[in-house]
Amino acid sequence: MWWYTQPVPYFCCVKLLTLFIDFLLKTSLFTACCATALCVATGSLINNGIPPVFSPVHILVFGSTLLVYNAPRLLPGPYGRQRPPHKLKPWYRLSFFAGIIITAMGLWHMPMRMLITSAVLGLLAFAYYLPLLPFKNKKRIRDIGWLKISVLAIVWTTATAILPIVYWQRSLAGYPLEVLIRFVFIFILCVVFDIRDVRTDIKNNIHTLPHTVGIGNSYRLINAGLVVFCALSVAQYVRYPVPQRLVGALLTAVITWGVVQYIRRRPSERAYLVLADGVMLVYAVLVIV
Numbered sequence: 001m002w003w004y005t006q007p008v009p010y011f012c013c014v015k016l017l018t019l020f021i022d023f024l025l026k027t028s029l030f031t032a033c034c035a036t037a038l039c040v041a042t043g044s045l046i047n048n049g050i051p052p053v054f055s056p057v058h059i060l061v062f063g064s065t066l067l068v069y070n071a072p073r074l075l076p077g078p079y080g081r082q083r084p085p086h087k088l089k090p091w092y093r094l095s096f097f098a099g100i101i102i103t104a105m106g107l108w109h110m111p112m113r114m115l116i117t118s119a120v121l122g123l124l125a126f127a128y129y130l131p132l133l134p135f136k137n138k139k140r141i142r143d144i145g146w147l148k149i150s151v152l153a154i155v156w157t158t159a160t161a162i163l164p165i166v167y168w169q170r171s172l173a174g175y176p177l178e179v180l181i182r183f184v185f186i187f188i189l190c191v192v193f194d195i196r197d198v199r200t201d202i203k204n205n206i207h208t209l210p211h212t213v214g215i216g217n218s219y220r221l222i223n224a225g226l227v228v229f230c231a232l233s234v235a236q237y238v239r240y241p242v243p244q245r246l247v248g249a250l251l252t253a254v255i256t257w258g259v260v261q262y263i264r265r266r267p268s269e270r271a272y273l274v275l276a277d278g279v280m281l282v283y284a285v286l287v288i289v
Contacts, residue, residue, distance in 0.1 A: 025273045026088060027095040028069035034277055036062045037284035038160035042178055044288050045240065046170045056109040057167040060118065061159055063102025068125040070096040075129065114167060117158070124155050145201070145208040149190045157183040177236040181229060181249070185283065188225040191218055192260060192276050196267065222260055226253045248286030255282055 024030040036053075039061050043051035052058075073092040107115060128141040128151065142148045161182040165175055172179070191209060194201070195218055198210045210218040233249035259275045 021274070022270075023091065025270065027091050028066055029095065030273070031069055031277055032062045032065035034280040034284075035065045035156070035160055037281050038182070039164050041284040041287050042161050042164040042175075042182070043168060045178060045242070045245065046165060046168050046175060050288060051164075051168070055167075056106045057114075057164055058106075059102060060106025060110065061163065063099050063104075063106055064118070064122065064125075064159070066095050066099030067103050068099075068122075070099060071126070072129045110167075114163070117163065117166065121155055121158055124151055128152070143204075143206055145206050145211065148206070149187070149194060149209055152190050153183055153187040156186040160186075177232055177239065181232045181236060184225055184229045184232060185252075185280075188222050188229065188256065189276055189279070191222055191225070192263070193272065194218070196263075196272050219260070219264065223257070226257055229253055244289065245287040248283065248288075251286055252279060252283040255279055 036058050039058050040051065040053060043055075043057075070092050074089075074096055107118060110118065124141070128148075131140050141151050157179060161175075161179050162172065165172055165178070194208045195210045195215060198208065198215065201208045202211055209221070213221070230250055230253050233246055233253075237243075237246040256279045259279055263271045263275060
C-alpha cells in the first residue's frame, strides 16, 4: 500500500497539523482572526493604508470574539452549546478567560461612545444564547428565526465595519457603502450557516430563513446576495477608486460562490468552519494587499 512508502515524520506532521487546525477552529481563534482581519480591511480604506494591527479596536474585536464564542460552551444547562468532549473543555475555558483579558485591554483605551457601542454589542451577543429578551417565555435571540439572522449580521457588521470607522474618528456618512457591503457579505454567510443548522432548528421549532423559504430558495438568495455584493463594490469603487479593493471584492464573490457549491455537495463541520468562515479572511487579505 502507498502509505508504507511514506516516512513516519510525514504522518506525524499531518497529524500535528490536523490537531492544530482543529484547535484553531474549536476554540474560535480562527473566527477571531477573521473578524479582526475584516476590521483591518475597513481601516485600510478609511486610512488609505493598513492601520496598526495591534490597535485597541482590533484587540477589542479579537478578544470579544473569543469571549462571546467560547462562553456558550461553558454555560450549564440548556443554554450552552452542545456539550464539548471533556478533553476540550480546558481549552474552551482558557480561550474564554483569554478573551476576557484581551477584551479588557481593548476597552481600556476606548472613548466613551465606543464603550457604549461595545456594551450594546455585548448585550446582543449574550442575548443570542441567554434568555435576556424581555419575554415571558424566556426567549433567546437564536430562538426567533428572523431575529437570529438579523442580529448576527448587524452585530458582525457593527463590530467589523462601524467600530473601526468610529474609532478612527471618521463620519459614518462618508462610508455608507462599506457598511452595506459588509452587511450583505455577512448576511450571505449567515444564510449559509442557517442552512447547515436547518435540521436542528426545525427540531427545535425555530423558523429560520431556510426553514421558511426552503433550501433551494436560500441558495438562490445567496447567489442574489453575491450579485448585490459585487454591485455595491463597484459603486464604492466609483466613490473611492482603489483598484485592489474592487478586484478583491469580485474575486471574493467568485470564491464564496465556489465555497458554497463545495459545502453544498460535501457538507462537514470542518468545511463550514474553514471555508465559510475563511472567505472573510480571504476577502480581507484580497482588498488589503
